[in-house]
Amino acid sequence: MIDFGLCDRAGRHVTLRPVGDDNWRAVADVAPRDDQRAWVAALAARYLVLTMRSDVWTSLAVFADEAVVGHVMWGVDGDGSRWLGGLVVDAAEQDRGVGRATVRTLVDWLAGQDGGGHPIRLSYHPDNAPAAALYRSLGFAPTGAMEDDEIVVELRP
Ligand SMILES: CC(C)(COP(=O)(O)OP(=O)(O)OC[C@H]1O[C@@H](n2cnc3c(N)ncnc32)[C@H](O)[C@@H]1OP(=O)(O)O)[C@@H](O)C(=O)NCCC(=O)NCCS
Structure with missing residues (x-):
């Protein structure tokens, strides 16, 4: 379990846990709003299949107290950068x-991997x-690169 003691605005304890039996x-059924489907998969099930088929990505279940409320995944690129x-x-x-x-929880955890010192990157659709x-409020800044029509941003150590 990845736990940095953070809570949502209702005071629920937010943790990231392995996807398991x-x-x-519940993770597969996580779904964005209909109007957000232009930017992300219609169901988190797509990301679970991606992580099963990939050597790069690892899925995590997002919990608020003991309820599954989301999905997130992380990976390591060839240059050592961490991706969310x-x-x-x-x-x-x-x-x-x-x-x-x-x-914040995943960034804190990734930043401490392998002694730290690596950038943390992600991408998002320009209309999102x-x-x-x-991401801007957490300090991510554009790298100038695009990935599959998405803006790549990074957090420097
Ligand atoms: C983006 C997303 C993950 C944010 O999760 P959330 O739990 O709703 O966000 P939070 O309540 O923690 O809000 C965090 C920040 O997001 C931004 N935000 C959230 N909803 C927003 C909205 N409707 N309009 C503008 N900004 C918004 C604000 O900066 C907010 O800051 P605050 O903490 O000062 O309010 C969520 O909207 C989502 O799952 N969207 C669909 C999938 C997606 O777009 N994922 C990102 C792909 S890169």
Whole structure:
């Protein structure tokens, strides 16, 4: 379990846990709002399949107390940079501080891997204003690169 003691605005304890027998169905069912499907997969199930097919990505279940409320995944690129992806907070759980607590928790954990010193990167669709605002407020800055029509941003150590 990845736990940096962060909570959402309702005071629920936000943790990141391995996807396993006890939670994979709930993680697969995590869904964004309909209007967000232009920017991310319609169901977190797509990201679970991606991580099963990939050597790079690892999925994590986002918990608020003991409820599954989202999905996020992380990976390591060839240059040692850490990547964050597949962030989806279930539509019914958005705007409660879960997304911010999730990104802060994963960033803190990734920053400490292998002694630290590596950038943390992610990408988002240019029209995804909520995601842009969230990442900007946490210190992510554009690298100037694009990945599959998405803006790449990074957090420098
Ligand atoms: C982006 C997302 C993960 C944010 O999760 P959340 O739990 O709703 O976000 P939070 O309540 O923690 O809010 C964090 C910040 O996001 C931004 N934000 C969230 N909703 C927003 C909205 N409707 N409009 C503008 N900014 C918004 C704000 O900067 C907010 O800051 P605050 O903490 O000062 O309020 C969530 O909206 C989501 O799952 N969207 C669909 C999937 C997606 O776009 N993922 C990112 C792909 S890169």
